[in-house]
Amino acid sequence: MSDAPTTGRLVLVPNALDLGTEPSPLTDVLSHAAIARAARLNHWVVENAKTARALLKRVDALVPLAQPLQSLQITELPRPRKGEAGSQIPASAWRELLAPALAGQDLGLLSDAGLPAVADPGAALVQAAHEAGVTVEPLAGASSLTLALAASGLNGQRFAFEGYLPQSASERAQRVRELEQRSRREGQTQLVIETAYRNQALLEALVHLLQPDTRLSVACGLTSPGGFCLTRRIADWRRHPLPTMPDRLPAVFLWLAS
Amino acid sequence: MSDAPTTGRLVLVPNALDLGTEPSPLTDVLSHAAIARAARLNHWVVENAKTARALLKRVDALVPLAQPLQSLQITELPRPRKGEAGSQIPASAWRELLAPALAGQDLGLLSDAGLPAVADPGAALVQAAHEAGVTVEPLAGASSLTLALAASGLNGQRFAFEGYLPQSASERAQRVRELEQRSRREGQTQLVIETAYRNQALLEALVHLLQPDTRLSVACGLTSPGGFCLTRRIADWRRHPLPTMPDRLPAVFLWLAS
Numbered sequence: 001m002s003d004a005p006t007t008g009r010l011v012l013v014p015n016a017l018d019l020g021t022e023p024s025p026l027t028d029v030l031s032h033a034a035i036a037r038a039a040r041l042n043h044w045v046v047e048n049a050k051t052a053r054a055l056l057k058r059v060d061a062l063v064p065l066a067q068p069l070q071s072l073q074i075t076e077l078p079r080p081r082k083g084e085a086g087s088q089i090p091a092s093a094w095r096e097l098l099a100p101a102l103a104g105q106d107l108g109l110l111s112d113a114g115l116p117a118v119a120d121p122g123a124a125l126v127q128a129a130h131e132a133g134v135t136v137e138p139l140a141g142a143s144s145l146t147l148a149l150a151a152s153g154l155n156g157q158r159f160a161f162e163g164y165l166p167q168s169a170s171e172r173a174q175r176v177r178e179l180e181q182r183s184r185r186e187g188q189t190q191l192v193i194e195t196a197y198r199n200q201a202l203l204e205a206l207v208h209l210l211q212p213d214t215r216l217s218v219a220c221g222l223t224s225p226g227g228f229c230l231t232r233r234i235a236d237w238r239r240h241p242l243p244t245m246p247d248r249l250p251a252v253f254l255w256l257a258s
Numbered sequence: 259m260s261d262a263p264t265t266g267r268l269v270l271v272p273n274a275l276d277l278g279t280e281p282s283p284l285t286d287v288l289s290h291a292a293i294a295r296a297a298r299l300n301h302w303v304v305e306n307a308k309t310a311r312a313l314l315k316r317v318d319a320l321v322p323l324a325q326p327l328q329s330l331q332i333t334e335l336p337r338p339r340k341g342e343a344g345s346q347i348p349a350s351a352w353r354e355l356l357a358p359a360l361a362g363q364d365l366g367l368l369s370d371a372g373l374p375a376v377a378d379p380g381a382a383l384v385q386a387a388h389e390a391g392v393t394v395e396p397l398a399g400a401s402s403l404t405l406a407l408a409a410s411g412l413n414g415q416r417f418a419f420e421g422y423l424p425q426s427a428s429e430r431a432q433r434v435r436e437l438e439q440r441s442r443r444e445g446q447t448q449l450v451i452e453t454a455y456r457n458q459a460l461l462e463a464l465v466h467l468l469q470p471d472t473r474l475s476v477a478c479g480l481t482s483p484g485g486f487c488l489t490r491r492i493a494d495w496r497r498h499p500l501p502t503m504p505d506r507l508p509a510v511f512l513w514l515a516s
Contacts, residue, residue, distance in 0.1 A: 012408050017398065027290040029398040033283070118404050118414040127411030130489040138409040140275065140287040140481045142398035146376050150270050151396040153385030156376040160418035160446070188418065223398045231388040 008101040010129040011108050012116050013038050014141020015055055019113040020196065020248045021224045026058045029223055034139040039063040041108040043100035044074045047121055051112045073100065077121050094128035101134045113250070114143045119161065119193060145191055148219035148252035151229035152189070155256055159189035165202070176209045183214075184257035191254050199245035206253060207237045213258050218243075220251040266359040268387040269366050270374050271296050272399020273313055277371040278454065278506045279482045284316045287481055292397040297321040299366040301358035302332045305379055309370045331358065335379050352386035359392045371508070372401045377419065377451060403449055406477035406510035409487035410447070413514055417447035423460070434467045441472075442515035449512050457503035464511060465495045471516050476501075478509040 016029045026035060038059050046052035056069055065072070075097060078089050101107040111120035115138075129136050149156050162179060165172045179190045194202040199220070206216055212235040221227030230243065245251060274287045284293060296317045304310035314327055323330070333355060336347050359365040369378035373396075387394050407414050420437060423430045437448045452460040457478070464474055470493040479485030488501065503509060 025291070029289055029291070031287055031289055032285040033287070115404055115408045115414075117408045117411070120414065122408075123411050123414050125411075126409065127489070130411050136409050136411070136487055138405050138480055138487070140400035140405060142400060143404040146373055146401040146404050147396050147398060150373045150375045150380075151384065151394050153375070153381050153383075153388050153394070156373075156378065156381050157421045158419060161416060163415045222396055229394055229396070231385070 006104060007134055008104050008106040009135045009137045010098070010101055010126065011037060011041060011106055012122075012126070012136065012138040013041070013108045013110045014115050014139055015051075015110055015113050016058075017113050017142060017144050017147070017223045019051070020250065021221055021226075023058065024224055026062060029142055031140055034141060035059055036063050037139055038108065040066045041106055042067050042072055043105050044072060044108045044110060045077060045097050045122075045125060046074055046109075047077055047111040047116070049074050049076050052110050055110065077125065079121075089124065091128065094125050095132065097125055098128055098132055098134055101129070102132065114145075115141050118143050119145055119163070142223070144219075144222065144250065144252055147222050148217070148229065148254060149189065149191065151219055151222060152217035152231050152254045154189040154215060154217055154231065154254055155187055156189070158187050159191060161191040163192065164194065165192050169205075172205065173209055176206065180210055180214060180255065180257050183255060187256075189254055189256045191252060193250060193252055196250055197247045199247060199249075199251045200242075202253060203242055203245055206255065207234060207242065210234045210255055211257060212238075215256050215258070217254040218245070218251060219254070220246055221249050264362060265392055266362050266364040267393045267395045268356070268359055268384065269295060269299060269364055270380075270384070270394065270396040271299070271366045271368045272373050272397055273309075273368055273371050274316075275371050275400060275402050275405070275481045277309070278508065279479055279484075281316065282482055284320060287400055289398055292399060293317055294321050295397055296366065298324045299364055300325050300330055301363050302330060302366045302368060303335060303355050303380075303383060304332055304367075305335055305369040305374070307332050307334050310368050313368065335383065347382065349386065352383050353390065355383055356386055356390055356392055359387070360390065373399050376401050377403055377421070400481070402477075402480065402508065402510055405480050406475070406487065406512060407447065407449065409477055409480060410475035410489050410512045412447040412473060412475055412489070412512055413445055414447070416445050417449060419449040421450065422452065423450050427463075430463065431467055434464065438468055438472060438513065438515050441513060445514075447512055447514045449510060451508060451510055454508055455505045457505060457507075457509045458500075460511060461500055461503055464513065465492060465500065468492045468513055469515060470496075473514050473516070475512040476503070476509060477512070478504055479507050
């Protein structure tokens with residue numbers, strides 16, 4: 001009774017990794033604790049409301065939601081307009097999104113796949129939470145990046161995630177060569193992703209651009225049926241017909257120069 | 259009956275993240291699928307046999323092991339002698355470790371915490387599996403690196419894991435400054451780890467070495483009771499007494515220059 005009102009937490013809720021494919025059982029990817037914690041959260045900030053509701057329906061089938069789905073407060077993360085960086089969104093917008101936590105309610109953060117704020121939006125909200133004194137509680141969950149890295153057999157003691165490569169062919173070629181040199185010099189595995197419908201074009205470009213001795217790995221749909229991870233030296237990639245990459249499934253491309 | 263004998267898989271089994279602390283319920287971190295899959299594996303290659311048996315006992319309490327713990331085949335990964343790189347271990351040694359998979363049995367790979375082969379040994383065995391045509395099956399699981407990154411609020415769209423910094427003070431200072439410059443230039447969050455008993459010394463060194471505007475985050479024991487993630491600008495770290503870092507718990511140190 002005499003307790004002062006306490007601040008809620010910002011709970012980082014992992015999503016499954018089956019975006020773009022048939023949903024696998026949620027228990028293939030999420031811990032029971034994460035599923036049960038998600039079922040108790042009534043306030044959400046999410047990358048995409050439709051994807052979030054789809055996840056919450058799958059949660060509800062395993063652990064009934066504390067409140068009906070319709071009555072949950074689900075707000076989408078603001079999207080920077082094209083060509084604007086995320087930092088263009090005023091700090092006050094992030095603070096407003098934290099309102100439930102500042103009023104004492106736990107607030108879930110969820111992206112479309114894997115961990116929020118890792119190769120996904122949400123970091124600015126986490127930053128705002130730190131600045132506002134809101135405790136950040138990350139629930140254990142998988143990221144497609146570290147899963148691909150483990151499966152690749154490439155160096156997991158030193159690696160870098162670059163995000164997306166430039167779209168212009170000449171800028172892309174230059175960046176790939178820079179990253180290949182850094183990989184050789186520092187023994188650092190390089191990871192990039194691409195919009196799914198450009199997966200095939202990126203694979204072709206990398207097989208063309210990288211040095212024969214460099215090992216290139218492609219991971220796609222890991223944890224889903226039909227998921228795969230292939231690792232070969234570029235010389236071997238060139239000797240075989242390239243596999244047809246799924247054009248709706250996110251993939252991770254990794255290389256390590258020797 | 260007419261099926262040809264098939265090759266077993268190399269199954270990458272995630273471990274919990276509570277090394278060095280009181281064990282949390284396994285269901286806090288691992289999916290039911292990972293726990294059930296681990297219970298069915300009779301052949302293991304592991305970072306440390308004692309740690310592996312401890313995990314398998316926790317698995318057994320949730321999903322009974324297919325064979326008694328005593329009858330499982332558990333082999334430790336070869337350790338390079340001091341000063342030798344992992345590549346000094348002959349390729350034939352990795353091939354021998356794959357023998358159960360080549361004979362048709364699934365083979366588990368397990369490290370002391372989190373994902374095998376990510377900031378942990380095992381990549382050479384995964385590489386050998388790719389070369390021998392053994393399918394690699396990564397089970398979804400958490401890595402302390404991506405969990406720390408999500409919790410930090412630093413840039414998760416571009417980041418690099420450097421492993422351990424040099425131990426010599428002057429080499430360390432030089433490397434920290436190089437990585438800070440790269441962070442500023444590329445917007446790349448830098449992640450490093452340290453042997454637990456040197457956590458405090460590394461925190462002090464980073465607060466001393468980095469620029470006042472750089473944001474430094476320290477994550478320790480995430481997913482365990484008492485775990486924390488603190489993110490502050492260096493100027494703010496300098497204004498407050500530094501927290502006492504646990505000297506037996508692994509920590510992740512992250513920074514992003516602005």
